[in-house]
Amino acid sequence: MKICSHRGYVVSIFTRNEHCPPHVHVGNERWDARFQFSFWHNGVALWDVKPIRQGPSASLLEEFRQVIEQPANLRMARQRWWLSRHSVCVEHQHWDPYREQVVSPSVFRRNTFEIVWARYVPWRDRTELQLVGHALPLEIEL
Known part of the structure; x- marks a missing residue:
């Protein structure tokens, strides 16, 4: 495409x-x-x-x-x-909220959260990450 x-x-x-x-x-x-x-x-x-x-x-x-x-x-x-x-290629990786970046689970960092699922919302140009232990998805405005 x-x-x-x-x-x-x-x-x-x-x-x-x-x-x-x-x-x-x-x-x-x-x-x-x-x-x-x-x-x-x-x-x-x-x-x-x-x-x-x-x-x-x-x-x-x-x-x-x-x-x-x-x-x-x-x-x-x-x-x-x-x-x-239908993937943003970050599932089962971790989110580092302090650096605001996706990190590999093989690289240990404190205070990161596993990404359970992720989706892209095309009409809003936004990514949503559902993190372990969080009730609502993290919304990333692009």
Whole structure:
């Protein structure tokens, strides 16, 4: 599913055989770059380029990252990921309320809460996390 385009390249989410973490693809017949995005913060990061030796320049990859990070494009990526996967990929991880971030349960931190379930609310651009021991979900405005 197309998210946007930049310099003739299409940024898209594949709908078959995809997996966590949430990410988009951009590339051509010679290379594929993947960029991770989140449902709990607005950053975008380069995940990988395959094959690296035929990939684009670092400056072009940074352009793609900035384009994907634009609010309208990031929102579209989240909506399309949610519609195709019905997951925000944080279940059974932990929420650190002091750092306001998702952390792996394998990294012990005091005062974190297990995430029982999570969902994205596309029309409000909001993520809801149900935490162990909390009656109401934590709402994250994006």
